[in-house]
Amino acid sequence: MNSQKILTIILGIVGVISAIFLFMIISTGDEAIEAGEASGAVNTFMFIAYAVLFVTLAVVLLFVLKGLFSGNIKKTLMTVGAFLAIVVISYVMSSGSDLDLKPFNDKGLGITEGISKNVGAGLYAFYILGILAIGSMLYGGAKKIFNK
Template identity: 45%
Template sequence: MALHKILKIVAIILSLAGIVFLGMILSKGDDVVKATGEGVDGYLYIAYITLAIVLLFVIIFVLKGIFAGNIKRTLLSILGFLVVVAIGYALASGVETPMQDGKMLSESGSRWVGTGLYVFYILAILAIGSMVFSGIKKMTTR
């Protein structure tokens, strides 16, 4: 319960800081903000702080869950994911590609983009397949 109170206090503080920065931006006027971006820095700092807090709590609770549960099962899941990434990397090919801004996407960057797409496809197929399998299994066992 103490963690909930701490999170609530942090959320209130960040909300109040956001309201103060909103007031600062509104007091500057649209023309000044558009021309110089003055007053927007505060919002960026609030966003960075919020992101850091969220990441910290995610890491804490993930580690807490790993150590509270079955570590062997967690490691097997991570290994399975790494195998899927390795398969995606093996299937991907890297080709230098011109981008819209005139820069070139390197061969390595292109291969990692392809890897990400293949990993997404493989995981999507596995998820859909498991849902279909589960549905068929439920229909046949009744």
């Protein structure tokens, strides 16, 4: 059996187990969770979710590193560098002081200018990467149309 079939079977099993856990959490009910009666069950499912998340991240990291060293490392490093450049540009574009933080802090959220700057940088990076993704799809589609 090749690794893709094994991975598909594992993903199917994790999906079924996740659906069962989701049903168990939903069947507990909002009232029981808010009252704290089901905190043990919810905490258990959260720890299981964290474990699955960390296993997934480890597998993804493993395959990324495997692909990195078996492929063209120069091209990969250029792509990572371009991504980091977008993140740096986004951080520089974000000011963090263009929002009145007093209403948020009156509610006890503790939002600072640094947090606001990080959120703004994340939004700018999302917008830039989204525009690049849409542009690359349009470019690829136009290239296919005109090359026929």
